[in-house]
Amino acid sequence: MFEKAQVLLVEDNDELAGSVADYLTALGYDVDFAYNGAAGLQLLENNQYDLAIFDVAMPKMSGLDLCRKLRTELFSPIPVLFLTARDTLEDKKLGFQAGADDYLVKPFALEELHLRLQALLSRGPRRDVGIQNIAGLTIDHNQSLVRCNGNQVRLLNLQMNILTILLKHYPNVVSRQVLEQAIWDGAPPESDPLRTHIYRLRSTLELAFERTVIRTVYAKGYQVV
Amino acid sequence: MFKLKKFNHVLTATFLVYTGLLCALYAYLLFRAVHEIEDQAAQIYLQNAHAEVLKELSLIEHRFISQDIQVENTDNVSPLSDAKLIAALIQHFKQNRPQLNIYTSLAVDIPAYLTSLPLGLHEYLPENAQILVSSLPGKNFTLYLVYDETNASNLDESIPKLIVALSSVALLICLLGFMVSILLGRKIAKPLKQLAQEVDKSEPLLPLVGHQRTDEIGTLSRNFTASIERSKQFLTREKQFSRHVSHELRTPVAIISNCISLLKLESASDAAKDTALNRIDRATSSMSNLIETFLLLGREQETNSKILINLRDAVFSELEKIDLSDKGRAFKPKVLICHDGIVQSETALLGILINNLLRNALAYSASVVRITLSHKKLIIDNDIAELDSISSSGFGYGTEIITRITESLCCQVKVDKNDKRYRVSVHFSD
Numbered sequence: 001m002f003e004k005a006q007v008l009l010v011e012d013n014d015e016l017a018g019s020v021a022d023y024l025t026a027l028g029y030d031v032d033f034a035y036n037g038a039a040g041l042q043l044l045e046n047n048q049y050d051l052a053i054f055d056v057a058m059p060k061m062s063g064l065d066l067c068r069k070l071r072t073e074l075f076s077p078i079p080v081l082f083l084t085a086r087d088t089l090e091d092k093k094l095g096f097q098a099g100a101d102d103y104l105v106k107p108f109a110l111e112e113l114h115l116r117l118q119a120l121l122s123r124g125p126r127r128d129v130g131i132q133n134i135a136g137l138t139i140d141h142n143q144s145l146v147r148c149n150g151n152q153v154r155l156l157n158l159q160m161n162i163l164t165i166l167l168k169h170y171p172n173v174v175s176r177q178v179l180e181q182a183i184w185d186g187a188p189p190e191s192d193p194l195r196t197h198i199y200r201l202r203s204t205l206e207l208a209f210e211r212t213v214i215r216t217v218y219a220k221g222y223q224v225v
Numbered sequence: 226m227f228k229l230k231k232f233n234h235v236l237t238a239t240f241l242v243y244t245g246l247l248c249a250l251y252a253y254l255l256f257r258a259v260h261e262i263e264d265q266a267a268q269i270y271l272q273n274a275h276a277e278v279l280k281e282l283s284l285i286e287h288r289f290i291s292q293d294i295q296v297e298n299t300d301n302v303s304p305l306s307d308a309k310l311i312a313a314l315i316q317h318f319k320q321n322r323p324q325l326n327i328y329t330s331l332a333v334d335i336p337a338y339l340t341s342l343p344l345g346l347h348e349y350l351p352e353n354a355q356i357l358v359s360s361l362p363g364k365n366f367t368l369y370l371v372y373d374e375t376n377a378s379n380l381d382e383s384i385p386k387l388i389v390a391l392s393s394v395a396l397l398i399c400l401l402g403f404m405v406s407i408l409l410g411r412k413i414a415k416p417l418k419q420l421a422q423e424v425d426k427s428e429p430l431l432p433l434v435g436h437q438r439t440d441e442i443g444t445l446s447r448n449f450t451a452s453i454e455r456s457k458q459f460l461t462r463e464k465q466f467s468r469h470v471s472h473e474l475r476t477p478v479a480i481i482s483n484c485i486s487l488l489k490l491e492s493a494s495d496a497a498k499d500t501a502l503n504r505i506d507r508a509t510s511s512m513s514n515l516i517e518t519f520l521l522l523g524r525e526q527e528t529n530s531k532i533l534i535n536l537r538d539a540v541f542s543e544l545e546k547i548d549l550s551d552k553g554r555a556f557k558p559k560v561l562i563c564h565d566g567i568v569q570s571e572t573a574l575l576g577i578l579i580n581n582l583l584r585n586a587l588a589y590s591a592s593v594v595r596i597t598l599s600h601k602k603l604i605i606d607n608d609i610a611e612l613d614s615i616s617s618s619g620f621g622y623g624t625e626i627i628t629r630i631t632e633s634l635c636c637q638v639k640v641d642k643n644d645k646r647y648r649v650s651v652h653f654s655d
Contacts, residue, residue, distance in 0.1 A: 023486055
């Protein structure tokens with residue numbers, strides 16, 4: 001039993017979401033809600049979940065798009081289960097191709113959902129998600145590891161966040177404002193810690209790989225090279 | 226015997242009858258032509274004989290006159306009478322033209338049927354005779370030249386042979402016609418048979434065989450192709466609709482099922498169980514509404530089911546049904562209704578349509594839902610709230626069902642939307 005497992009449920013029908021959440025809560029899960037894909041993505045960016053349950057057809061962003069973004073932009077390996085009325089093989093294929101780990105068609109037995117969640121939680125995060133090869137580097141987002149030419153270095157969480165944002169915009173220059181917005185939600189501490197974090201990140205990577213990885217572009221920002 | 230249900234058999238039978246009739250007609254015409262030729266020949270014969278009679282008559286007269294001169298010299302006078310002249314003429318022609326009988330109106334042995342004939346050529350069938358009636362110049366009697374056809378030719382004796390010959394030819398032509406009709410029937414029926422076989426298949430390959438032909442079979446093939454395509458499109462549409470109906474029903478069923486599961490859980494709190502019961506209640510109500518809608522859509526449309534409906538009353542009625550308090554939102558949008566309108570429509574389905582449009586507008590509105598009414602149009606216009614704060618509280622129908630409802634009501638729905646506003650216009654047909 002995985003009590004107090006953190007589960008995100010993204011479902012636009014609040015009655016259905018409520019009924020699932022009440023059941024899972026009664027079984028000991030900690031359930032968080034989002035009523036559309038965009039809100040779900042926001043929650044996934046800002047919180048840590050053990051598992052996510054997505055509906056497919058939702059306003060603003062579909063469950064399929066949300067799952068794709070989760071895998072390819074957030075590099076999140078958390079198990080994803082689709083809970084939907086779409087029951088054709090083609091629908092299921094699309095779900096798994098988007099990065100789902102399981103697919104449950106409505107109407108379903110909540111006991112079955114619970115058993116599937118247990119199975120997914122017992123397997124843990126996916127091993128094949130979270131490895132990114134870019135700019136001559138291999139980034140393991142799951143372990144916060146960066147590899148280059150046979151060498152590897154483990155980064156701190158904040159350093160990893162900065163590198164992820166820089167790589168997201170690679171090969172473009174990323175301004176301080178963008179970085180501050182992404183890391184501190186536009187309200188960085190007054191001590192200007194970004195400069196320090198960038199300096200430490202750059203030093204760590206140069207020391208480990210004996211080459212320049214991040215460079216400062218005067219009056220513009222920072223860039224991975 | 227032919228089974229005349231088949232196209233090529235009908236064609237063969239028709240062709241056979243036609244050939245038979247054509248042969249009979251040609252045989253009759255040929256038969257008539259032979260007789261006509263025979264008559265013409267007899268008439269020509271009579272005309273030649275007439276000319277010869279005139280010539281011979283002149284010669285006989287001349288001969289008698291010469292004889293009279295000699296007699297005058299010997300004082301033995303014997304005057305030349307018409308009877309004598311005719312007797313000499315008949316005598317002459319009896320030897321040269323045995324089929325020709327010569328009579329005059331003076332003769333006592335003249336057949337009765339001749340006396341009533343006027344001048345000219347005649348045919349007297351009872352006697353099988355061709356007759357030329359003429360008046361001789363300078364003579365006061367009528368000359369009858371009678372050509373007896375009975376023994377003139379062997380034609381009458383050959384009639385049975387002629388009939389047999391003609392019948393044989395006719396039969397041969399009929400046989401040929403029969404064979405040609407079979408071949409022709411098969412040739413014509415072949416593309417039709419192929420087309421029928423193609424159409425008969427469970428999954429015919431489109432376009433059907435013969436669609437490129439310019440004749441009637443091509444037209445038939447193209448029409449069949451178009452018809453099958455229309456049927457396929459209709460079936461696909463119906464399948465999609467059925468699938469959508471199934472999806473729509475699954476959500477309330479899933480909620481009911483989930484709530485029952487929760488009610489069975491011992492660890493569930495009383496508050497959670499109460500919520501579950503309320504959810505079951507709402508889901509059941511929504512499912513009943515859904516089923517009612519599908520039944521209304523599936524029912525045969527009756528023209529007299531449309532009545533005059535006051536749109537303002539209908540909107541108020543549907544607003545009362547929407548529970549705005551259960552939206553989980555911090556505010557309720559204002560509803561403004563402008564003008565008035567009366568339309569002819571079907572009460573239940575129009576109510577469902579208005580309910581869905583209002584429900585969506587109220588769910589997504591940030592502050593105001595403006596409803597504008599007229600006798601032909603219903604416009605629902607709303608601003609859009611931040612999506613993060615919106616959940617779908619009810620069971621608003623999907624696009625497919627709304628489309629089907631508008632089709633059933635014979636009205637058009639137009640949606641204009643941008644990031645800030647959402648506007649739905651329903652145009653009612655006259």
